[in-house]
Amino acid sequence: MPYVNIKITREGATSAQKAQLIQGVTKMLQDILGKNPQTTVVVIEEVETDNWGIGGESITERRKRERK
Amino acid sequence: MPYVNIKITREGATSAQKAQLIQGVTKMLQDILGKNPQTTVVVIEEVETDNWGIGGESITERRKRERK
Amino acid sequence: MPYVNIKITREGATSAQKAQLIQGVTKMLQDILGKNPQTTVVVIEEVETDNWGIGGESITERRKRERK
Amino acid sequence: MPYVNIKITREGATSAQKAQLIQGVTKMLQDILGKNPQTTVVVIEEVETDNWGIGGESITERRKRERK
Amino acid sequence: MPYVNIKITREGATSAQKAQLIQGVTKMLQDILGKNPQTTVVVIEEVETDNWGIGGESITERRKRERK
């Protein structure tokens, strides 16, 4: 019965990729810890790049620098 | 001063239902644990069905199967 | 299939009170939103009073002031 | 390597304000706890006023009362 | 730069299992979404069985029923 929360920036993850992630993480918890997949919950949250910071700057700013 | 985070799939919960939930959970924490309702915070997050998985599949896929 | 996270300060909530909370919140989500209780997950987290702040001060400090 | 999650109501915080918040919190964790800013993650989540409750009522309702 | 939070009940997961989980989830996010593993954060939280509810009852109660 694990609960997994995955936060990523909203940069175009597709439904297929998210389905793959849900399936993969659920299976991994079964394989490594023996957790019942039927009650494993995975919630993916997509966050605007303005709202995500690392190293003291937002991803929006970081992406701009990287593009230069 | 409890903090309650309720995550549900985004499938049409109304403002009235959410107000009822906020009121009900706040009262429950007062009744069961004696918590001060004035500082009880309730945050409801609505998550796309593509982004919620249980049993290794997304709710989008599950709803499709159920409809058949 | 909701997921509910309840954070409270660690100040002696009993197993019976926590069981009541789990049962009550699960039922409330069924009554108000029609959610299936079988897949409703409730996780209670108890946080040291040193680690919880409101109004800019920790609950440890607030409890000291209240006792005076 | 701290992880900071800031939840606020969605009431018009600007990109500049959010950038300031990311920078400020990252620096504060470095100053007070000596944490490496390069791996400090800050995630800001903006929540609809219907979905945020305090004192048993939603912020939407509270704002209406305050305006009167 | 994803952030992953895994909550499980505290029922004896070993350091080796947790290390495997951290490695596996980080790799999965790289493989499926192309995320940089260097800034992927994984936080595992272990929750007492009294504090985890599913189907309206705590895991403590569920484990008792299962043992009978």
Place this chain on the structure above:
Amino acid sequence: MPYVNIKITREGATSAQKAQLIQGVTKMLQDILGKNPQTTVVVIEEVETDNWGIGGESITERRKRERK
């Protein structure tokens, strides 16, 4: 009425440091966003180094490497 959750590894943060963090973050939200400090909640969670991963390895392993 913001809610701030700060997760750090459990590596000896003192009560005084945590009080400073609570005060600082609350003031920052008031200064930058005009948020009312009386209803700003800050919750600090300290996580075992075994349970925190970055770059695909746990902090326990990383600290060992660094010490060499």
